Amino acid sequence: MSAVDVEDDYNIQEAWERACGAFAQTTKVDLTTSPQFTVDEVLDQIRIKQDEGDEKNKKFKTAKDVIGKTLTLITVLGGIAAQGASMVSRLINGEVSPHN
Numbered sequence: 001m002s003a004v005d006v007e008d009d010y011n012i013q014e015a016w017e018r019a020c021g022a023f024a025q026t027t028k029v030d031l032t033t034s035p036q037f038t039v040d041e042v043l044d045q046i047r048i049k050q051d052e053g054d055e056k057n058k059k060f061k062t063a064k065d066v067i068g069k070t071l072t073l074i075t076v077l078g079g080i081a082a083q084g085a086s087m088v089s090r091l092i093n094g095e096v097s098p099h100n
Helices: 012-027 039-092
Strands: none
16 A cells, blocks of 8 residues: 555544644643634744744754854964964974074
8 A cells, every 4th residue: 555545544634633633742832722723823824833943943954053163263362372382392402493
């Protein structure tokens, strides 16, 4: 049986109850209590939750980008400091002339 086949004993009430349960878990809104929602209101609730999720994902992406750039900067600065320390060490040990 493929995913698009419908069983002969399909129960629309059971399907609606499962959909209401899934909707309630996602949006924290119970469709089975008063007042009853219209289809448009249900769709609006879904869109609101999706938009909130998108906004959270954008914030995490921004934070991840900032942290990544900060770590790159720290790595570069560490490399520069290591090169400077190496040059000072070579100067102190007389391996190079300060006038080169």
